[in-house]
Amino acid sequence: MNIKLKKIALSAAIGLAALTSGMAQAETFPEKEVTVVVNYGAGGGTDLSTRSLAEAMEEALGKPLKVVNRSGGSGTVGPTFVAFADNDGYTIGVTSFSPMAVTPHMQDVPYKVDSFRYLGGFARYLTGIAVPADSPYKTTQDLIDAAKSGANIKYGAASSIESVAITRLATAAGVEFKWIRYKSGQEVSTAALSKEVDVIVGDPKEIAPFVKTGEMRAIASASNVRLPGLPDVLTLKEQGFDVATESYAGIAAPAGIDEDKAAILEAAMKEAFKAQSFQDTLTKLGLEPAYFSGAEYQKLIEDGFADMGADLAALGITKK
Structure with missing residues (x-):
């Protein structure tokens, strides 16, 4: 066998050994x-x-x-x-x-x-939109109509993603909402109940208890699916707004x-x-x-x- 063929054979052997070793490792993985x-x-x-x-x-x-x-x-x-x-x-x-x-x-x-x-x-992770139970805004469309009429609609949200969710809605509807930022979902809920804001965006599990006690009304799921525990609340898409945030x-x-x-x-x-x-x-x-x-x-x-x-x-x- 000449030198060139020896080199080719050696390279092939090394490659085969590496492949075999890799396969063996995968077959026994994980070992710890x-x-x-x-x-x-x-x-x-x-x-x-x-x-x-x-x-x-x-x-x-x-x-x-x-x-x-x-x-x-x-x-x-x-x-x-x-x-x-x-x-x-x-x-x-x-x-x-x-x-x-x-x-x-x-x-x-x-x-x-x-x-x-x-x-x-x-x-x-899902996102819900809710208003105080005695809010004059009973639906998502009510919020949009109020904003179009010049109302300064303030929303509470603790995270950037939640803010994006309602901002996408506002943009799609051609209106603007003002973000009042809070540190936690609990603060957001408190702000809604004390009328500091008109509407809140947040975790459904933080909103649902207030809906069940009659203190809040959930008006939309900002996600692609409805909210667990609140199956009658329509998504924004189901309400005619082609937006969702997840x-x-x-x-x-x-x-x-x-x-x-x-x-x-x-x-x-x-x-x-x-x-x-x-x-x-x-x-x-x-x-x-x-x-x-x-x-x-x-x-x-x-x-x-x-x-x-x-x-x-x-x-x-x-x-x-």
């Missing part, structure tokens, strides 16, 4: 505990839903999953940790919509949308992870999503179960990042 990073504090909806998902994934993977909370930075500390972790498949984490598609427009973050290999989405929760690994390992984790997540215990947890938390594959979730983040950039700029709250 997998860490799941949650980007918000313990006890919240994201934390509890992720812990339930991780428990179900343990059964699919046959190895324990350790949930670790790394909160702070408006939810960006967790994704930052995941983005710069070893891409060996043993560190994954929550990449929820806000810190991926919203916050980067408002403050500098050390990661990008493509810093991750997305494994899938598992929940949809946020999501998903899981990702660092970019560059071996694709065979990523596929194993993605398959385990898909299987875990079907677990009745997980479905029950989401229902209790007021979250909408929504499964998205890794590729689908990545597109949601990419499209959301582009859309939110324009929405936040219109609100004047993007970074300088």
Whole structure:
């Protein structure tokens, strides 16, 4: 065998060995505990839903999953940790919509949308619109008509996404609403009850109790689906306004992870999503179960990042 053929044979042998080694690693993966990073504090909806998902994934993977909370930075500390972790498949984490598609427009973050290999989405955060029970505005159209007649309609919202939801409605209807910003959903509800604002936008599970006691009236779901616990409340689209705003929760690994390992984790997540215990947890938390594959979730983040950039700029709250 001449020298050239020897080199070709050696290269082929090395390539085959690497391929065989990679396949063997994938076949035995995971061999130890997998860490799941949650980007918000313990006890919240994201934390509890992720812990339930991780428990179900343990059964699919046959190895324990350790949930670790790394909160702070408006939810960006967790994704930052995941983005710069070893891409060996043993560190994954929550990449929820806000810190991926919203916050980067408002403050500098050390990661990008493509810093991750997305494994899938598992929940949809919904948004409701409500008014005080004795408000003169009984419907969404009443609010629009009042604004068109010159009324200074003030809305309360605690987050940028909630503000985007009602601003999209106002833009579609050709009117303007004034944002009165609060620190929490509880403050927003209090503002509505004390008549500081005309309408509020927020988490359905914070609005629903006041609707059930007769203190508030829910007039719309700003999402693509109706609100859990308030099935008679129409979406904005059902009311003739072609707008919707949604946020999501998903899981990702660092970019560059071996694709065979990523596929194993993605398959385990898909299987875990079907677990009745997980479905029950989401229902209790007021979250909408929504499964998205890794590729689908990545597109949601990419499209959301582009859309939110324009929405936040219109609100004047993007970074300088």
